[in-house]
Amino acid sequence: MHVILANPRGFCAGVNMAIEALETAITAFGTPLYVYHEIVHNRPVVEKFRSRGVVFVDGIDEVPNGGTVMYSAHGVSPAIREASASRNLRAIDATCPLVTKVHMEAIKYAKDGYTIVLIGHEGHDEVIGTIGEVPHAMVLVEDEEDVAALTIPADAKIAFLTQTTLSVYETEGIIKALRVKYPQIVSPAKSDICYATQNRQEAVRELSVEARVVLVLGSQNSSNSKRLEEIALHRGKAARLIDTAAEIRDEWFQPDDTVMITAGASAPEENVQECVEYLKTRFNATVESRVVREEHVSFPLPRELRSLPVLK
Known part of the structure; x- marks a missing residue:
């Protein structure tokens, strides 16, 4: 063989950052320490942190008032941030910067009056967080059939964004169908796929x-x-x-x-x-x-952790 x-x-750099952030937070604040959703989508990683006292939750209301919560690498919506603030939580944002880039693009397009088509998988943590930024201006499509079913006016201001973890091959047909149906559609200069x-x-x-x-x-x-x-x-x-x-x-x-x-x-x-x-x-x-290709990308720890004494 x-x-x-x-x-x-x-x-990747985003996962490295998120895992290092969680390790740093455990050292600084101890456990139980709460993470909103899985820190990354990997069962052995999640199980290892769970065995050390990390509690993964699907609702902010599961975190005790005044507790410490980390947002996963996949990002969260503004509603989650607001819920954390209302419960007086110490929130640490480990969102991958490439996901944050998509969030910022969504906010900009919505502010400029665009209807945004998000290419992604329904229910994925990243998609939920992205849609949560501008739910009034965004529609999700998963395939070319969804594009055919869109009822956005033919002359509308329209843009598309992409979930970062899709494949280029997977999105090619969907993007082509969008461009055929809406020739005026715009997108970021650089692909959202990380x-x-x-x-x-x-x-x-x-x-x-x-x-x-x-x-x-x-x-x-x-x-x-x-x-x-x-x-x-x-x-x-x-x-x-x-x-x-x-x-x-x-x-x-x-x-x-x-x-x-x-x-x-x-x-x-x-x-x-x-x-x-x-x-x-x-x-x-x-x-x-x-x-096949070299990688030399790294991301800094979340700003909430950078000034901690444990890093000095």
Whole structure:
């Protein structure tokens, strides 16, 4: 067996920032410490923090008055911020700056009188937060059928934004349908799909050509990880989305397989290495690391944490 280890893979700058922020907050404020929604969409990460006393909540009313709450990397709506303030919570905002960029774009377009079409998945934390910025001016579409069903006037001022964790391939048809139906539609100069999402997708497209099996480390509720699995499946590969090596089944493989391994932007590197070690042990696999694109992006800690004594 031969393993191709894709680069880039795993944690992006936004996830690194959010996890470092939570580690810093635990050191500074102790536990219980509350996080509104999962800090990132990864089951092993969430379970590890939960075992240390972090409480993940789906409602701000679950946080005791005066408590400490961190907003997840996926962002929140103004209503959540207002609810936190009304309960006198110490709020730490670990929203990924690339998600914040989409929020700011939504506010600007709405202020300028545009109707905004958001391309994304209904119910995703990021989508809920983005729509919450300007719910009166935004409509969600998930596919080309949704575009066909839009009843926005043909001559309306209209713009589109995109959930950051979608695939370029997934949005191409939707954007084309929007441009056909509304030739005057505008969008930000730079794509909303984040650099890390695009880079990991590019690595799968390029490197999976050489593999029969593709293992994607990531959770089922991770949008960007699901996209990696879908790209591999679309290319005819036997693709599996797994959280840890414990989910691997030997019957997925042939002894002389070429296996590509990658990881979604919220999946820890330790889980990747466990899979590599499993295949080396069970199938005597050789491992080759392949770099498709370099990444040198980092984000600062949330401003609420930057001046803490623990950082001095």
